[in-house]
Amino acid sequence: MLLPVSRVLDVEKPGGIDLGQAARYMGARRGADAGTAALLERWAPAVLAAAVPRAVCLRAGVADAALAPLWQGRDVRRHLAGCAEAVLLAVTLGPEVDGQVRRAGVGDVAAQAAADALASALTEQVCDAAESRLRALAAAEGLYLTGRFSPGYGDWPIAVQPRLAELLDAARRIGLCVTDTCLMLPRKSVTAVLGLSAAPVTGARAGCGSCALRDKCEYRKRGETCES
Template structure:
């Protein structure tokens, strides 16, 4: 399903992804970000596919303690796959060869745009489930904490991501197009939060470039 592009790509989060959290861009930098956003708006074709399933349908046993905690108390799951489309990958590769500063800006903003597309969809799904008196956790992606990337295969298959969103999984369990994501959300008959994002459980915490800069990749609200 085609998804709308949000009215504005979050600049503050984009700057944090670029290692410039809290920085106020000067006129030249603001113009660079404007160019990056314009190119993304001209290129991105956000799509998403999702499916609601009984938890027992997916092979979720022995997929790490973090995922087990995330789904604690949930009897259903929602599998979700979203992408900005292959043209964004083409754009980023071209910019990497012609304008590295613009490429870095566009890459960060594309990641933020994908998150915003998922956030809006998640809120719609959350609202729909509330009408059934059902509750939704946040998104949990393979590769987070101790959850293996291999789970991308099962999520994509369950969601039929190739036909539904044009997203495939490589032999290394990575997603194509690059600016794509998968997620698992738990569904329960009582309020649930799942596992909140944080450095303490991230498998990249020892090598994370954000931590080296004294910041994080997730929002602290």
């Protein structure tokens, strides 16, 4: 049986970038110092203006043979436990954001770091908006969604990225391509899966225990998390 066709998901650009989250991406422990805050405030308007958020999703049965190559590792299967269906999701800010980050870095490494952190924070905001949209669509059918789970979480390998993008037809739908080395272009892009069920489900928490960087995370060494 052929998979349903992926669909573009309407997502609005946020009215602003979460500067607190951007500061955390820059390594600020408890709020940005004056210099970091000034850099973030300076570059936030340009990064926001450059962003053209787009998202695409695909709903299909977890047991569908076309999705079988995605379910590598224990953790993603645990995330989807109790779910008959899955929603594949891809989100991107578009290529102009990558260009803006590069321009910010011409002769100024600190500015590039700030612009990159701002773009990462904005990507997360757009992902949250896309997830909220999916959750509303599911609720309209009396269904429930888990949270997002992305390649690289736990033991789910990033090697599934090309297949995930192919199933979503992401290149044609939203201009998101995946290289042979599993690098996403534009860089500020995210792919994920959410479980869909007729009963309330939570999936695996996308926190420290599911993070591929947990063993060398500077936040964890200080007894903190990047979400705190």
